[in-house]
Amino acid sequence: MxxxxxxxxxxxxxxxxxxxxxxxxxxxxxxxxxxxxxxxxxxxxxxxxxxxxxxxxxxxxxxxxxxxxxxxxxxxxxxxxxxxxxxxxxxxxxxxxxxxxxxxxxxxxxxxxxxxxxxxxxxxxxxxxxxxxxxxxxxxxxxxxxxxxxxxDEKTESKKNDDKPEKLTSSKLAKKLGKNTDELMLLLCENGYLEDKDGKHFITEKGKSSGGQFMPKGRFGPYFLWPAELEL
Structure with a gap:
């Protein structure tokens, strides 16, 4: 009891x-x-x-x-x-x-x-x-x-994340390289990572294979992510 x-x-x-x-x-x-x-x-x-x-x-x-x-x-x-x-x-x-x-x-x-x-x-x-x-x-x-x-499962995910290179938005990558965003976008096009079609940028196969990503939704609309050590 x-x-x-x-x-x-x-x-x-x-x-x-x-x-x-x-x-x-x-x-x-x-x-x-x-x-x-x-x-x-x-x-x-x-x-x-x-x-x-x-x-x-x-x-x-x-x-x-x-x-x-x-x-x-x-x-x-x-x-x-x-x-x-x-x-x-x-x-x-x-x-x-x-x-x-x-x-x-x-x-x-x-x-x-x-x-x-x-x-x-x-x-x-x-x-x-x-x-x-x-x-x-x-x-x-x-x-x-x-x-x-x-x-x-968290350990596995953490290990996966540790293996991934750091990625930056176009504006942050531009700042890291000492350029403005427009200058960076031009460089990305010149190096074949992006394609300019009627004033709109599209990621190329080379851009994807290099680790670039197109993100359709963001705070200010669509944006791109790039490896912090992307070669330009």
Whole structure:
């Protein structure tokens, strides 16, 4: 049966939840700002090689706390946009509460929550655990330096982008070469990258093969993109 928790009871069972964890700890809270007691307990879990996952929506860590996280091999952090849930779990217990992890909330605020156990509240515990897993799946894992770890598809896309040469609009390429746009357009035509038909410019096959692109929509209408190192 679920157990009602006031502020002091929530603090007590939260510590017990972390201390008693044998396999995993999941801490879901909008704010990544930990008090000293929680940090001490998490450091102990790390020494015991217990998997700890923290999901947050906003970080208020100080530089020394980031350094502390850097030393915790088995503690992983994830960012979840628009997170407002506060839920803390291990393999046997779950606390759903208004309590944040930071000290001000634990000392100054009037909080409420409920305690579920896997043994006495199997179905509700399972539903809470599955929702926690869903939140983890939709969150972005970040390094303890608080830099986002790209997902595999993002890594692939990033690598593709790294392989592509920088491209500039005609006006920016002209500025880079110390010319005005009309002078550049003339040069592009003379070098076979563009074709002038009745005062309108069209990209040629040579222009396309060199990396040039015609962009039909822009803030000021159609425009061209060119490799920054285009030979003219």
């Amino acid at each position: 679920a157990k009602f928790l006031n502020t002091s009871a929530t603090n007590y069972f939260l510590e017990e939840l972390i201390k008693d964890a044998r396999d995993r700890v999941i801490l879901i809270s909008p704010f990544l700002k930990l008090n000293d007691r929680i940090k001490e307990l998490l450091s102990d879990k790390n020494r015991l090689k217990i998997d700890v996952r923290m999901v947050y929506g906003k970080s208020e860590l100080q530089p020394e706390e980031i350094n502390w996280l850097n030393d915790l091999t088995f503690v992983r952090t994830s960012f979840c946009k628009n997170l407002h849930a506060k839920c803390y779990l291990n393999e046997d217990m779950c606390i759903i509460t208004s309590l944040n992890l930071y000290e001000f909330s634990q000392v100054n605020n009037n909080e409420m929550g409920i305690l579920l156990t896997r043994e006495d509240d199997a179905e509700t515990f399972r539903e809470a655990y599955e929702e926690a897993q869903r939140i983890i799946r939709i969150s972005d894992e970040v390094r303890v330096s608080l830099k986002k770890i790209p997902k595999e």
